[in-house]
Amino acid sequence: MPSSENMMSKQTPIALDIQSLNVYFGEGHERFRAVKDVSISVAAGGSYGLVGESGSGKSTVLRAVSGLVTNWDGTVAVNGEPISKKREMAYCRTIQMVFQDPYASLHPRHSIDRTLSEPLRLHKFDNIDDRVNQALVDVGLGASFRFRFPHQLSGGQRQRVAIARALMLEPDILLLDEPTSALDVSVQAEILNLLSDIRKKRQLTYILVTHDLAVVAHMCDEIAVMSHGEIVEVMGVETMRDSKPQHEYTRELLEASEGYQPEA
Amino acid sequence: MSKPLLEVEDLWVRFASKKRVVEAVRGISFSVGRERVGIVGESGSGKSMTGRSILRLIRHPGEVEAKKIHFDGQDLQALSEKEMRDVRGHKISLVMQDPKFSLNPVMKVGDQISEAYRVHTNASKAEARSRSIDMLNAVQIRNPERVYDSYPHEVSGGMGQRIMIAMMLIPEPDLLIADEPTSALDVTVQRRVLQIMDKLVKERGMGLIFISHDLNLVASFCDRVIIMYGGRIVETCRADELQNAKHPYTRGLLNALPDIHRPKDQLSVLERDPKWIEDPSVDAFL
Numbered sequence: 292m293p294s295s296e297n298m299m300s301k302q303t304p305i306a307l308d309i310q311s312l313n314v315y316f317g318e319g320h321e322r323f324r325a326v327k328d329v330s331i332s333v334a335a336g337g338s339y340g341l342v343g344e345s346g347s348g349k350s351t352v353l354r355a356v357s358g359l360v361t362n363w364d365g366t367v368a369v370n371g372e373p374i375s376k377k378r379e380m381a382y383c384r385t386i387q388m389v390f391q392d393p394y395a396s397l398h399p400r401h402s403i404d405r406t407l408s409e410p411l412r413l414h415k416f417d418n419i420d421d422r423v424n425q426a427l428v429d430v431g432l433g434a435s436f437r438f439r440f441p442h443q444l445s446g447g448q449r450q451r452v453a454i455a456r457a458l459m460l461e462p463d464i465l466l467l468d469e470p471t472s473a474l475d476v477s478v479q480a481e482i483l484n485l486l487s488d489i490r491k492k493r494q495l496t497y498i499l500v501t502h503d504l505a506v507v508a509h510m511c512d513e514i515a516v517m518s519h520g521e522i523v524e525v526m527g528v529e530t531m532r533d534s535k536p537q538h539e540y541t542r543e544l545l546e547a548s549e550g551y552q553p554e555a
Numbered sequence: 556m557s558k559p560l561l562e563v564e565d566l567w568v569r570f571a572s573k574k575r576v577v578e579a580v581r582g583i584s585f586s587v588g589r590e591r592v593g594i595v596g597e598s599g600s601g602k603s604m605t606g607r608s609i610l611r612l613i614r615h616p617g618e619v620e621a622k623k624i625h626f627d628g629q630d631l632q633a634l635s636e637k638e639m640r641d642v643r644g645h646k647i648s649l650v651m652q653d654p655k656f657s658l659n660p661v662m663k664v665g666d667q668i669s670e671a672y673r674v675h676t677n678a679s680k681a682e683a684r685s686r687s688i689d690m691l692n693a694v695q696i697r698n699p700e701r702v703y704d705s706y707p708h709e710v711s712g713g714m715g716q717r718i719m720i721a722m723m724l725i726p727e728p729d730l731l732i733a734d735e736p737t738s739a740l741d742v743t744v745q746r747r748v749l750q751i752m753d754k755l756v757k758e759r760g761m762g763l764i765f766i767s768h769d770l771n772l773v774a775s776f777c778d779r780v781i782i783m784y785g786g787r788i789v790e791t792c793r794a795d796e797l798q799n800a801k802h803p804y805t806r807g808l809l810n811a812l813p814d815i816h817r818p819k820d821q822l823s824v825l826e827r828d829p830k831w832i833e834d835p836s837v838d839a840f841l
Binding site: 476532551552 | 597598712741742743746772774775808812813814815816818820822823824
């Protein structure tokens with residue numbers, strides 16, 4: 292949970308530093324700049340929120356950082372070291388991602404055991420057995436889920452598996468792409484609680500992408516608002532709670548999150 | 556409010572398989588006047604099935620059974636399939652959740668909208684075209700002529716949703732059933748779509764059943780709210796009084812929502828009581 296401590300103070304090292312990131316889709320005349328000059332720095336142990344509407348480029352930022360989108364320029368530094376276009380194995384051990392749709396992000400024909408142990412095998416970890424069991428316990432599922440398949444789990448349980456998978460390699464940074472938008476509110480509460488607990492326990496750094504301002508206010512200390520590929524405003528969570536954003540667009544988003552207002 | 560437009564009594568929706576019968580909706584009764592009624596609940600609570608069963612859109616092996624489904628004095632259960640087709644679209648319209656699956660992918664958007672109009676009126680092609688373009692304008696689509704001649708894959712998701720809404724509104728239905736109509740839309744467009752529906756209710760006296768999982772939105776947009784759980788109505792109240800709801804399920808849902816202005820360390824998790832499934836359904840009449 293965010294506290295009033297200053298996450299950007301000089302003592303805390305920067306876990307993720309993105310400077311003038313541009314991401315392109317298509318080529319030649321068709322080339323489209325989906326992310327325009329985005330700069331973000333997230334302190335180690337911090338929790339940073341990226342909000343915006345569909346098509347604003349917020350997920351694309353995460354996909355560029357995680358290496359799922361390759362056509363980008365700018366600099367991305369993780370723990371002070373700039374990353375190259377070709378990702379090293381070690382990179383995967385520092386940064387992992389949780390995706391939006393738990394119905395699509397787990398391989399339907401791989402058991403939970405295989406899903407969770409595959410990264411361990413690739414990275415030559417020891418004690419695979421114990422690690423898988425422990426991971427399932429950590430996300431609140433328990434070892435009995437180990438040999439089930441995704442279709443035997445509910446949406447919330449699947450998202451717990453996806454979180455467990457992201458934690459298998461003991462990363463420092465977790466990229467969360469709308470982790471609860473496909474879930475019911477009661478399940479959303481469980482998953483958000485789980486994410487807060489894990490962050491506290493393991494001192495992780497979160498970058499959370501969402502369109503839900505209430506979720507971002509609950510989870511993050513610093514929030515960037517994106518629109519049409521650009522960051523229009525960066526603010527602390529207090530500014531948002533007091534409804535004092537500077538930018539017109541942010542105000543509009545905040546207003547809409549309060550519910551429907553009849554035409555003036 | 557005036558006399559109800561739609562009256563439903565003891566509605567059941569069952570899906571029978573070889574091994575067991577799944578009861579998606581279990582004996583609910585409600586009525587809708589010329590007002591905005593919100594149905595909220597989690598996935599699997601039966602809210603979408605309720606909307607579909609009114610229009611007899613539940614396919615085999617699903618079965619609908621009710622003591623009464625009356626619309627504007629007419630017994631919908633007594634109608635033949637052919638007569639039912641006259642009701643659908645013309646008198647009761649349904650806006651579905653996902654434009655990707657609800658628009659015909661090999662038919663131009665405009666043709667689909669004007670078809671909806673021409674089926675129920677004797678309008679000429681040219682007339683239907685100009686009405687459709689007006690309707691696209693009304694749902695705030697820029698350049699409606701271009702959109703009229705495009706295929707569904709050429710428009711964005713939010714635009715597809717607005718096209719669906721235009722299509723459902725063009726025959727001027729008396730009752731609109733909107734199943735999560737705005738969950739895929741950007742906030743500004745969402746507001747616009749809600750305003751359009753609001754206007755139709757206020758000015759034309761249309762009835763609206765607004766199915767959603769967004770409690771805040773329903774509380775601020777609707778007149779009355781029906782809360783469903785496990786195929787039954789657990790509670791019903793005036794929308795502006797949703798914050799004071801009494802049922803532990805409704806309370807649990809409200810408390811599970813993060814709030815921008817009231818930060819808390821941990822969100823409260825909904826504890827489900829098996830008794831809720833067994834409790835009798837609450838009637839939600841006008």
